Amino acid sequence: MHDWNERVTLLFSAGARPLKPAQELTLAELLLANRFPPSLFQAYAVPGDGSLKPIPTTLTPGQVPEDHTILLQCMRNTDIDALRPTEVATVHHVEEPTTALLDLHYADDDKSPEHRAHLVDDAAMREIVFGKIADFLAHHEIPLPVVAGISGGGDSSSLVQGMRRYTAEHGLDPSAITCFTLVMEPLWPESAAQRARALCADAGFEHVVLYPEDTAALLGMSGSPHTLWGEFERKYGADSSHFFGTFFVNLVGRALCAERAAGHLLVGYQREDVMAELLFLLMNGRRPLPFPRRRTGEVEVLMPVWDVPKSLLDACYPSVSESNYAERVDSTAVRRSSIYYLAHCLDALVPQMSLSLMSGIKSLMDATGGWQELSHVGATPLLQTGHGNTPEQSTMVELLMEHFPHWDSAASAPQ
Known part of the structure; x- marks a missing residue:
């Protein structure tokens, strides 16, 4: 099986990390790859004798016996024709795009959802x-x-x-x-x-x-x-x-x-x-x-x-x-x-x-006027939400005041 790590680099500030190889993808990850939430499905192993055996979606297909098929059963009466999350049309606006603008429309009464990826450049x-x-x-x-x-x-x-x-x-x-x-x-x-x-x-x-x-x-x-x-x-x-x-x-x-x-x-x-x-x-x-x-x-x-x-x-x-x-x-x-x-x-x-x-x-x-307001921390320009731990907050303010000597005599208004 093709190893995409030969062409794709996953890079973090801590350095490069490998992507999970295709053969190690779990059933849940296969669902995610098709834009389905794994929690919407129950997985079954089907031995072929008319029975079903529930299995976790954390298994890979390779961990299910080869003579068993796998059934991923949607647990809700989801109208898949009104959603069709895997059908994303690509709209090319430029020849060399740098990003995709996703335009997704679900739940259309006529069951004609529109999912488009508009490929555009930096300009x-x-x-x-x-x-x-x-x-x-x-x-x-x-x-x-x-x-x-x-x-x-x-x-x-x-x-x-x-x-x-x-x-x-x-x-x-x-x-x-x-x-x-x-x-x-x-x-x-x-x-x-x-x-x-x-x-x-x-x-x-x-x-x-x-x-x-x-x-x-x-x-x-x-x-x-x-x-x-x-x-x-x-x-x-x-x-x-x-x-x-x-x-x-x-x-x-x-x-x-x-x-x-x-x-x-x-x-x-x-x-x-x-x-x-x-x-x-x-x-x-x-x-x-x-x-x-x-x-x-x-x-x-x-x-x-x-x-x-x-x-x-x-x-x-x-x-x-x-x-x-x-x-x-x-x-x-x-x-x-x-x-x-x-x-x-x-x-x-x-x-x-x-x-x-x-x-x-x-x-x-x-x-509702429900926004959290910020209030001053003593006679400093520091602001808080009122949820700080008092001993820890006091320790930090004391540390800062050693470097901002005018704070302890400043008015409560910010600088």
Whole structure:
């Protein structure tokens, strides 16, 4: 049997891993390959004497006796003619596509569902995504000046071009947009800042690159962020780099907003980012945090690509995205990995499922006023949901205050 590992490489930040060989695929995995949920089926081994023997779908066909056939019985009276999930028509829009836009329509009363995969290239994706970002900013009537966090990857690079289109379409001054990128090896590499710098220069936006000494000066730190990261890593582990990075991006973004009298901070949180956070909060019995607009102190964080899958954002800049992946620090943060895995699983069979859930929850929270509000942690610019463990939170705040000496005498308003 052909071994697809000879041609296909499965690559993670930790290195290459093999795909499961075809002969090792279980009955459940064969169902998934045909876009059927395994929990919808009961598997039977059929010896040919008129009897049926239930078997788990975790078996491979090779683990069932050769003289037995296998029956996969749907356990619901599912109208398969109205669903037909395996019948996906390919629509070629270009000769050399970079991604597929899935357009799936189930439950048609005439039993004529339409499932299409539109194959498009990076130019088409840029047109779609940049237009969505510009439309988001126009719909919410976002005034200038604004500040945007740009990492040099596919997500935030799309923000630059979307803002560029927004300013051009509405006759706005591009110099009123400030983009910033943090640099601190190995967490935030110089190469990413170089990519972001070139992109912002082409758009006519100010681009602020903050090296450790710049970040320390902006935030009034007593020492270098390197020193803080060293202590943070020793206490909370290397995998806390993800949370450390998010913390600094938000803190720096809010500080730059204060410097430039900007009321809005744009970030590249995309669909799976927001879905992962939403799942985490709901699974832990917490109320959702607002999206795609979220008040953080005196600054409102905007998420213009909240409904765009990451794969489509990366397709706008394929080479940039690949460089960004290659530079990433390896992670063994199990819980973070798990929640992102679950977020991506939602769209594995029905690509719009996550968007449907997010849109429904957003409408419910808007209608009921049910969003979780953020509150200040003492006399600091730190914000919390009110669910933190007090002793652990106090320990972390004390650690941070050693590096931000002005916090203990600051007013409760964020910087």
